[in-house]
Amino acid sequence: MTTEQDPVKVMKQQVGFAAADRVKSGMIVGLGTGSTTAYTIQALGDRIKSGELKDIKGVPTSFQSEVLAKQYGVPLTTLDEIDKIDVAIDGADEVDPHLNLIKGGGAAHTREKVVDYLATQFIVVVDGSKMVDKLGSTFRVPIEVIPMALTPVMRAIEKLGGKPELRMGVKKAGPVITDQGNMVIDVKFDDIANPGEMEKSLNNIPGVLENGLFVDCTDLVLVGEIKDGKPVVREISK
Numbered sequence: 001m002t003t004e005q006d007p008v009k010v011m012k013q014q015v016g017f018a019a020a021d022r023v024k025s026g027m028i029v030g031l032g033t034g035s036t037t038a039y040t041i042q043a044l045g046d047r048i049k050s051g052e053l054k055d056i057k058g059v060p061t062s063f064q065s066e067v068l069a070k071q072y073g074v075p076l077t078t079l080d081e082i083d084k085i086d087v088a089i090d091g092a093d094e095v096d097p098h099l100n101l102i103k104g105g106g107a108a109h110t111r112e113k114v115v116d117y118l119a120t121q122f123i124v125v126v127d128g129s130k131m132v133d134k135l136g137s138t139f140r141v142p143i144e145v146i147p148m149a150l151t152p153v154m155r156a157i158e159k160l161g162g163k164p165e166l167r168m169g170v171k172k173a174g175p176v177i178t179d180q181g182n183m184v185i186d187v188k189f190d191d192i193a194n195p196g197e198m199e200k201s202l203n204n205i206p207g208v209l210e211n212g213l214f215v216d217c218t219d220l221v222l223v224g225e226i227k228d229g230k231p232v233v234r235e236i237s238k
């Protein structure tokens with residue numbers, strides 16, 4: 001690693017590429033969303049181009065991953081055309097010691113949950129900063145909400161002890177709109193004592209499409225770290 005390189009970018013690249021190495025010819029692959037899995041999709045395209053990887057098909061988890069797959073030459077399929085996903089590779093915003101996750105920093109968690117939960121093996125790729133002792137300590141829980149239900153959903157979340165905030169666009173006036181045409185509420189909880197219970201309670205609120213807590217679904221986490229100035233990949237499995 002040279003001194004000019006951004007260490008977080010280097011770690012993301014390292015794990016993104018390492019995950020792509022685990023894909024074998026003939027596999028159906030869930031293609032995650034975000035800056036880390038962008039490297040995975042790139043590396044899959046490179047392996048296909050070199051002839052090393054044959055007959056793979058990707059299932060995108062967002063418009064972003066679909067565009068990247070097309071750009072790098074990864075053939076795509078849909079859930080209507082397949083009956084299994086061999087491996088899904090996806091990023092995360094937080095990972096706890098039980099390998100439970102918060103996802104949805106890019107507002108893609110609904111499609112990601114559909115694809116990641118269907119996979120025979122779910123691999124998470126993160127840089128070291130995403131590892132936390134407790135979910136919710138650095139990141140809020142994203143919740144995708146049907147627009148007409150925004151106000152009652154926010155009130156219901158407050159009753160569960162959360163502080164909800166509508167996610168606004170950065171280079172867009174107004175709220176962030178998901179790939180499904182919905183809005184996202186980011187919720188700060190002081191204590192997520194039981195992530196599994198919280199995941200269910202949030203999804204029970206009428207108008208909530210999906211929340212970003214991913215519980216009991218991860219098989220393997222690849223963590224990018226810098227050791228003695230060099231990027232390394234640490235593997236954590238259940």
Ligand SMILES: O=C[C@H](O)[C@H](O)[C@H](O)COP(=O)(O)O
Nearest residue numbers: 034035036091104105106108
């Ligand atoms: O909605 C977005 C996803 O859940 C991402 O996988 C997550 O935000 C991590 O993204 P990144 O790899 O860019 O940190």
